Structures are given as C-alpha cells and as structure tokens.
Amino acid sequence: MNAHSAPQERRSPGPQELTVLGQPGRERSDxxxxxxxxxxxxxxxxxxxxxxxxxxxxxxxxxxxxxxxxxxxxxDRQGLMRALIDHAEQEYQRAFLSGPPPLGPGAAASERLAAFGASTICHTLDHLDLYLAAEPCIERRHLVPASVVRLTHVTTLLRQAGASGDVEALAHALLGYLDTALLHHLHVRRGFSRARIEKGWRELTDRAVLAVPSRGVDT
Known part of the structure; x- marks a missing residue:
C-alpha cells in the first residue's frame, strides 16, 4: 500500500475486490x-x-x-515454508472475506473488527512456529500479499465503522498488535493468555471507533 496522496486520501478497495490469496495457479491433476x-x-x-x-x-x-x-x-526451504503458510492462509482468508458473520459479511463493521482480531490471534498462535520460520525480511514484511489483504480488510471495516482521520495509518497501527513477533512475545515470553490478547484487541478497536454511532450491517 502506498502512502496517502494529498489532498485527497487514497482509498483502499472494498471487500468485494479482495480475493483469497496464496492459492496455486491451475495445475494438471497429477x-x-x-x-x-x-x-x-x-x-x-x-x-x-x-x-x-x-x-x-x-x-x-x-x-x-x-x-x-x-x-x-x-x-528452497523458504519457498516450502511460504507454501505451507499459503495453504494455512486460504481457509483463514475465506472466513473473514466471505464466511458467516460476525467474522464474515452480514454483521456490523465494529463486530467484524472484533471477530477479525480474535480469528487472527487464534490462527497465528496455532501456526506460530511456521509463521516465525517463514517471516519475511523486515523490508518486505508489509508487502507480502497476505499483509496487503489484512490491511485492506481492516481499513475497509474501520471506514464502515465510522473511524475518522488517517484511517489507513490507523489500520497499520492496529495490525501492529497482530504482528507475529509481538504475539509470540506476549504469549510465549510474557505468558499472556489468548483471552487477554483478544481483550487487548477489542479495547484497541473500540477506542478506534469510540463514540461513533453504528452504521448498521455491511454487505
């Protein structure tokens, strides 16, 4: 994602423009x-x-x-690790892009934000060793397709929930809380329970859209 261009904010695509990434192209059956x-x-x-x-x-x-x-x-080995992550990411992405609410379409944006964080925390911790082994170099961390999908999704939900200001920058800040290395540090090194980490996400997203009236259900 590029930075905002002045004076008009560059908007991220809506959910209908996102597709599940990481799937291999059409292959022979064998x-x-x-x-x-x-x-x-x-x-x-x-x-x-x-x-x-x-x-x-x-x-x-x-x-x-x-x-x-x-x-x-x-x-190489890194390519194999990336393929394993792509394999794990497919169902995870389908769930928040097109699955049932409150994670998928059909719930209020604020509810979907809360569910997205809980789902991402659970998914990352369930595959933590794999994600750490395939972690891209710091310069590319935010450029990999899975990161772009997450950013676009969270940016879209924040806008639908009525968040104000530089919404894309806010989405980056929120996603920093779901960073693999930070989740590893909190859960493994500091002993935070999954419930405590999920509560932290809900508090952050609540503050991001604080005092904004509900906009109803997104489609």
Whole structure:
C-alpha cells in the first residue's frame, strides 16, 4: 500500500475486490496431487518436529520423492515454508472475506473488527512456529500479499465503522498488535493468555471507533 496522496486520501478497495490469496495457479491433476502430498508431508513434520527443525531432506523422505523434485517444486526451504503458510492462509482468508458473520459479511463493521482480531490471534498462535520460520525480511514484511489483504480488510471495516482521520495509518497501527513477533512475545515470553490478547484487541478497536454511532450491517 502506498502512502496517502494529498489532498485527497487514497482509498483502499472494498471487500468485494479482495480475493483469497496464496492459492496455486491451475495445475494438471497429477501435479496438484503431488503438491498436496508434499505439503501434507511437510505439515505433519512441522507438527511433529517444529518448523525450525524440518529439513528439505526430511520432507522428501516423508513424501517418498527425490530431494530434487521438492526443490524444483518449491525452490528452497523458504519457498516450502511460504507454501505451507499459503495453504494455512486460504481457509483463514475465506472466513473473514466471505464466511458467516460476525467474522464474515452480514454483521456490523465494529463486530467484524472484533471477530477479525480474535480469528487472527487464534490462527497465528496455532501456526506460530511456521509463521516465525517463514517471516519475511523486515523490508518486505508489509508487502507480502497476505499483509496487503489484512490491511485492506481492516481499513475497509474501520471506514464502515465510522473511524475518522488517517484511517489507513490507523489500520497499520492496529495490525501492529497482530504482528507475529509481538504475539509470540506476549504469549510465549510474557505468558499472556489468548483471552487477554483478544481483550487487548477489542479495547484497541473500540477506542478506534469510540463514540461513533453504528452504521448498521455491511454487505
């Protein structure tokens, strides 16, 4: 996302313009089957060993393919970790883009904001080891497609809820609370419960749209 241009704010696209990202392009059935088999093997190893301890050799062995096949499919270990995250992100994105309310369309924007934070916290902590292993370099952290989707979604909900001022900057600030490294620090290092972290998100979003009358249900 680019910065706002003066004097008119550059608006983010609405929810109808967002689609689930991270899905592979159209593939032959055998290629899709092989990809799924490799990802299933890698997912099982991540659950068993932790993402940081999973090697390309171990995944190839578990999937019963040559290591060269795995490298050709995903490029390198970082590519494999990104593919695993894309795999995990698909259902998560579908839920807040088109799933049932209050996370999906059909609830008031303020309710959707609260549900989005709770869903993101749960999703990130459930896949924390994987996200930490595939964390992009700091210069690219906000440019990866999943981050752009989240920013656009939160910006849109803030506008629908009646937030004022530089709404995109406010969305960036709110999403900083859902940053993988911060959630790791709060949950693992500081011992914050999921309920406490979710309560923090609700307090932040409530303040972001404080004293703004309800605008009803979005579509």
């Amino acid at each position: 290629a899709a089957h092989n990809r799924a088999r490799l990802l299933d093997a890698a997912t099982s190893l991540v659950r068993e060993l932790g993402a940081r301890n999973v090697t390309m050799e171990a995944v190839a062995s578990a999937a019963k393919v040559g290591k060269g096949t795995l490298f050709r499919r995903f490029g």
